[in-house]
Amino acid sequence: MTPERVKGQELSSRHLLGLEGMPGEEISHILDTADALKEILDRPIKKVPTLRGVTVVNLFFEPSTRTRLSFELAEKRLSADLMNFSKTGSSVSKGETLLDTAQNIEAMRIDVVVVRHQCPGVPGFLADRLNSVIINAGDGAHEHPTQALLDMLTLRQKFGDIKGLKVAIVGDIAHSRVALSNIYGLKALGAEVMLCGPPTLMPRGAESLPIKVCHDIDEAISWADALNVLRLQLERQKSGFLPSLREYHMTFGITMKRLEKAAEMPLIMHPGPMNRGVEIESAVADSGHSVVLDQVTNGVAVRMAVLVLLSAPEVKLT
Amino acid sequence: MKFRIKAKLADADGMRRTLTRLAHEIIERNKGSKGLVIVGMQTRGVHIANRLKDLIHSIDGGEVPVGVLDVTLYRDDFRLKFKQPQVQATQINFDLDEKSIILVDDVIYTGRTTRAALDALMDLGRAARIQMAVMVDRGHRELPIRPDFVGKNVPTSIGEEVRVRVKEVDDEDAIYLVEMEDLNGEEQPDDA
Numbered sequence: 001m002t003p004e005r006v007k008g009q010e011l012s013s014r015h016l017l018g019l020e021g022m023p024g025e026e027i028s029h030i031l032d033t034a035d036a037l038k039e040i041l042d043r044p045i046k047k048v049p050t051l052r053g054v055t056v057v058n059l060f061f062e063p064s065t066r067t068r069l070s071f072e073l074a075e076k077r078l079s080a081d082l083m084n085f086s087k088t089g090s091s092v093s094k095g096e097t098l099l100d101t102a103q104n105i106e107a108m109r110i111d112v113v114v115v116r117h118q119c120p121g122v123p124g125f126l127a128d129r130l131n132s133v134i135i136n137a138g139d140g141a142h143e144h145p146t147q148a149l150l151d152m153l154t155l156r157q158k159f160g161d162i163k164g165l166k167v168a169i170v171g172d173i174a175h176s177r178v179a180l181s182n183i184y185g186l187k188a189l190g191a192e193v194m195l196c197g198p199p200t201l202m203p204r205g206a207e208s209l210p211i212k213v214c215h216d217i218d219e220a221i222s223w224a225d226a227l228n229v230l231r232l233q234l235e236r237q238k239s240g241f242l243p244s245l246r247e248y249h250m251t252f253g254i255t256m257k258r259l260e261k262a263a264e265m266p267l268i269m270h271p272g273p274m275n276r277g278v279e280i281e282s283a284v285a286d287s288g289h290s291v292v293l294d295q296v297t298n299g300v301a302v303r304m305a306v307l308v309l310l311s312a313p314e315v316k317l318t
Numbered sequence: 319m320k321f322r323i324k325a326k327l328a329d330a331d332g333m334r335r336t337l338t339r340l341a342h343e344i345i346e347r348n349k350g351s352k353g354l355v356i357v358g359m360q361t362r363g364v365h366i367a368n369r370l371k372d373l374i375h376s377i378d379g380g381e382v383p384v385g386v387l388d389v390t391l392y393r394d395d396f397r398l399k400f401k402q403p404q405v406q407a408t409q410i411n412f413d414l415d416e417k418s419i420i421l422v423d424d425v426i427y428t429g430r431t432t433r434a435a436l437d438a439l440m441d442l443g444r445a446a447r448i449q450m451a452v453m454v455d456r457g458h459r460e461l462p463i464r465p466d467f468v469g470k471n472v473p474t475s476i477g478e479e480v481r482v483r484v485k486e487v488d489d490e491d492a493i494y495l496v497e498m499e500d501l502n503g504e505e506q507p508d509d510a
Contacts, residue, residue: 010402011402033405035407036388036405036406036407036408037391037405039407039408039409040391043441043442044442044443045441045442047441048391048392048438048441049391049392049437050390050391050392078391305405308391308403308405309402309403310402
């Protein structure tokens with residue numbers, strides 16, 4: 001029996017370029033679909049035939065372990081055919097342009113492009129020029145929508161509802177695509193968002209957004225229901241944003257000692273890869289308050305949901 | 319899509335009597351309820367499955383586990399019918415190996431949903447056997463599939479549809495024969 005269609009429970013875009021402007025109902029719909037798909041990961045035969053015949057190319061111009069493997073696994077669980085592209089060892093090193101690379105790959109008759117690129121806006125650029133469905137797997141410091149979706153799925157599983165939840169995003173906000181996608185998504189679902197980090201790593205104009213900004217980690221810990229601890233990119237020290245990693249750890253590192261001061265321990269999330277001893281102490285990362293590994297599992301489910309929802313082509317049976 | 323009610327095929331009492339007979343038939347054919355599991359197909363098949371479970375319990379005292387199956391991911395019209403699919407939960411919290419599965423749906427029509435359900439069940443474990451129980455068989459099979467337990471055989475035309483309503487979702491227990499008025503619309507009738 002065909003499930004009844006509920007109005008608003010359909011994504012309005014055929015691409016997933018970011019969470020900016022996506023209504024809360026659409027985000028919830030993706031999360032609901034991910035919840036339904038999660039069960040497949042625990043089956044003896046972890047595969048469904050849904051995307052048989054759909055070809056996906058994972059176009060990664062930037063290194064990635066988690067995201068690429070997670071997409072790859074999601075594609076395999078849904079029986080899609082997939083190709084992997086990485087910048088090293090490809091014709092990009094011979095000077096081929098982004099558009100030429102993408103158009104050549106599309107000429108091989110593919111249906112979905114999952115793209116990660118160091119430049120913000122690349123997924124949108126490709127969406128305007130290719131016929132394939134484009135899924136953003138991270139573009140520069142702009143957006144990383146599937147990461148934010150899996151963060152929200154994890155929050156929803158732990159707290160039941162995201163509305164009214166207090167989420168603090170901690171660390172290098174200015175260079176983080178995870179932060180921006182989370183801000184859009186969490187606000188759309190009615191959460192309160194706080195950004196906490198050193199002023200040098202806070203984006204310009206952050207004060208003008210409808211979010212709290214603070215520079216005191218203890219304040220953030222006592223305020224928040226959940227902390228999303230961002231990775232401190234080690235290059236930042238060289239670029240002069242930080243005096244030293246040790247100082248960063250002393251001022252903003254999440255330690256057990258700090259957490260224990262709070263009346264209620266917040267939930268600890270981290271998009272990975274973690275720099276243990278810099279933004280997060282090992283004792284915290286491995287504690288019962290950390291849901292880092294749940295996030296990874298949810299990542300596969302969320303990416304399956306996005307693929308299922310976007311890969312069915314618009315063919316009408318009349 | 320618009321439709322017009324042509325006939326009421328059963329009311330709550332009629333449905334209860336039919337389900338009671340189905341429960342007796344299931345027990346008779348399987349020589350009791352031992353080793354049986356029931357899997358209901360989303361959405362209305364699940365509620366019918368739960369009622370069969372209760373009836374079987376009241377007849378021979380057996381506790382038969384009930385699972386929930388959503389076949390959206392296995393449908394052959396996945397890439398044709400939906401712009402975007404609505405995936406519902408599959409929840410089977412017990413082992414299917416060596417069990418006798420009673421697959422339950424409200425209406426059987428082309429048999430394509432049943433084909434999808436069989437594929438899904440094969441992926442979930444190796445059952446000893448799978449039998450199918452439906453409330454209504456409305457004919458027009460497109461695949462070599464035949465239910466084992468049938469509540470009502472209702473010959474229909476292609477333009478008609480059978481609606482099984484259950485009080486858990488529809489506020490009443492009843493079966494209607496309806497006529498679809500806009501077959502050229504975007505959505506085709508359910509091929510349950």
